[in-house]
Amino acid sequence: MIRVLVADDQALVRTGFRMILENTDDMQVVGEAGDGARAAAMALDLRPDVVLMDIRMPGVDGVEATRRICAAGLQTRVMVLTTFDLDEYVYAALRAGASGFLLKDTLAGDLLSAVRVVARGDAVVAPSVTRRLLERHIGTGPAPAPTALDTLTDREREVLSLIARGLSNLEIAARLHLTEGTVKTHVSRVLAKLDLRDRVQAVVHAYESGLIRPGV
Structure with missing residues (x-):
């Protein structure tokens, strides 16, 4: 069973992801967080397999939360979620240790596939978008x-x-x-x-x- 923590500051979005994830036989949502600080704390406590991490959240954002989780040396993998494919924060999250990113309007099937890929230790890379991100931010x-x-x-x-x-x-x-x-x-x-x-x-x-x- 893949244990997933959902972090997003919008309750409706969290509910939507929970419904998609729990409509499968191999995934379980073990918690929800509305900000980055809570997400990082819950990840350290619950040790989920995957965290679906919204990038832009109030207070501690998804980048810092990702950094805290990855620095803790857990087996937990972080997949960041964003509205924009060239979001400046995504690059920072990848550098912080995220195992990939998805757009929030990703189809349900693609989301589930991505969670499975990340859970088994691989990474979700959208080559064209990832390359554009790197070229834009590295200089x-x-x-x-x-x-x-x-x-x-x-x-x-x-x-x-x-x-x-x-x-x-x-x-x-x-x-x-x-x-x-x-x-x-x-x-x-x-x-x-x-x-x-x-x-x-x-x-x-x-x-x-x-x-x-x-x-x-």
Whole structure:
């Protein structure tokens, strides 16, 4: 059973998400929070598998709440919800440790699929939107020193750059003439070497380290 905490400052929105989530056999809403401080506190107490986190809330917003939850070292995963696909706060939430984001008008089926993906430890990445977010907020200044990228092999750097461009494991396998299993191994090694949780953080790291330059 996937245990979900819903955080949104609008009671009607929380009720809507609860109805969608609890209309399945594999999900249970274990709590609701109307602000970020409450969401973070409840996550630490209840330890849900997934938190659906509204970004813009009064007081402590979803970004800070995400930061608190991820910094606590829980297995809980955070998926942020936003009204705008280029919301400036989404980028901050991804950097804080969120495992992806969805628009609030996402179809019910897509929401449920995303919760399942995040719950099993993967990430929800909308490549085109995520890339536009990163390009918009990272800027086009000089590339920083590669630092941790030096620990990667040439093949691992290549795989990371393709992840950052939004390719799936299957697409990377086709591009590099590898099996999908081999690509999964490379992805796992990249995440381990760079101490990253998932593909979302890998994408952010690729941009921030200068491996991928905005607009390129």
